Amino acid sequence: MELKRLTTTVDDAEVRLRDLVASRTTADAAEEARVAQRAALHALLRLLDDDIGIKMDKFMERLAWADPVTNEPRYGPVMQDKIRAVHARVEALRGQLVEIRDDVETDGVAMAERLEQRRLDEQRRADEAAREALDAAAKAAALAHEAEQERIQAEAAAKAREVERLAIAAQKVRDERARKAAEEEARIEAERAALAALQKRVVVGLDGLTPALATLHAHIRELPNASAQWRQTLSTLHVFLQHICSAPDNAVFRQIKESNPFFMADVGQFPGGRDALLAMGFALVQQDGVGVYLMEEPDLAADMDKWSDWFDALKSMRDFVETLLAQPLPSSVSNHGLIGFTRLTQSRGSKDKCELGCQG
Template identity: 40%
Template sequence: MSEFRQATAHVDALEARLAQLQQCIADDNANDYLEENFSFILDLLHRYDNIKLAMEEDAPLRLQVESKLKQLAQQQVIRQQEEIAREKEARDAQRAAELANEQEKERLLHEAREREAEREREEQERIQALAIAAQKKREQREKERAEEERQRQLEEQERERLNASIPHGKEGLEKAIAMLREGTSNESLQKLLAVVSNICKSPENAAFRHIPKDNVHFHADLGQYPGGHQCLLAMGFKELQQGDETQPRTVFVLEEPDLSEDLDAWSTWFDELKELQSLVESKLG
């Protein structure tokens, strides 16, 4: 390629020398100058012909030029292919990143849904467990109420049986005192006498006519002994259930007839008490 440029430069120089020759043709003293210039021109023409011949006959210079051009073209193709490959790689990487991002979002969303579903399952299980526990508790309370009702009925039947087991009046009191004497001394009879004496002294005082069955003093004096309860029943006391269901209490109650409504009934009731008092006193005599 450098030889071709040199040849081109020589052609330009040749044209310049020809122009000088045209100016010197009319000068008679220009022979030396013309001879020198024609020699130079002939040399350049010879070189030009050699270069042209070499180009036409596939000389190394042309082959080098063509090889260089081909190499440059191949390099250009390679660069274009590399650029295309880089762009494709970048697009593929971007698509891969976008796909990975979408997959990550989907994974996180799936995990969030799974957690929510698990939370809902746990909540349902908790609610179900609470419902089962509540149902069991209701069933247990119902069972307890049924048992309490059964027990209450049994106790009521026992009270009715007990109330009917001892005749009211002297006959019943005689039997009850006999039972009481088998298990204790006269001290219990003295306590029984105190009970009936207090009522006779103050029949209007309800405290003397209401004796809780679980009263500590009553239990120690009479209630713990066979015949103790029967003595009260023979005197006209009734075993009753008082209070509400949460705090029931069994009480021996002696009802007083209404003096203002029926004086005769009240007088009969009071006279019977006096007779029973006398009977207890006679047992201590």
């Protein structure tokens, strides 16, 4: 197996040597070919010295080995002939390489030097062209720099004017924002004070609900759909009271968002709507920036009498609203309708007067 591999390597070396010799006759005018031939020669010499020669020497050494018992040669006659045949080819290969080595080396070195000189000449010309280009670029850059400086100065002046203009405009915006913020703060504070005064002024219970409903009635009766709107407003208030009376411990029924669209459409948009909720016992508070009407339930375990008064007042207001729902809105917009409504509320109020214990 080793001899077979060695034979294959020798075959390859012989082919490469033939190619090298052939290239010497067909590419005499090619300078690069001479350099490539020299490289191919060196590769074959390395292969011969570092691989083929070492392995061949081992086989030749083994030809002299004999069996210590029979004193017979290690290899048989056929194997010996094969080894000697390969050895002859190797020696022939070595002789051919030695024969052409000087010519290939001389031509290769000369061509390599010529190519290197050519490369150096081309590099020198390229360097000169690069220097000329750099000089031209430097002159152009100087002119461009001068023009750029003029442009920068003009741009800086324009920017300075723009910065000044923007600063003035920004100051105006800040002043306007500060003015609006102050106005908004004043408005919020005024609303807060007005709400506090309203919550303090409104009586919680039927005595407070009566004038609130009268205010609602006075505004709603001026609407084109006065009768339907009045009934819808009373129905919404009745739903609030009915839910609380049916489940007084359910906190969900005791809170209403001020921005609730249904509440706003039926009650909140009209004068007297807020008063009505405050009179029912709700307090307007802010939760995460949102206005919410909240009604607190008295502690039944702590004060049963207070809780009973609170619940009785709720039922009284619920029943009163039911009574109003059963009566049609007067068709006339004269004071007669409002007087009749006021008389009704006064008669019920004197009987059911009560204040809730959860006024906020």
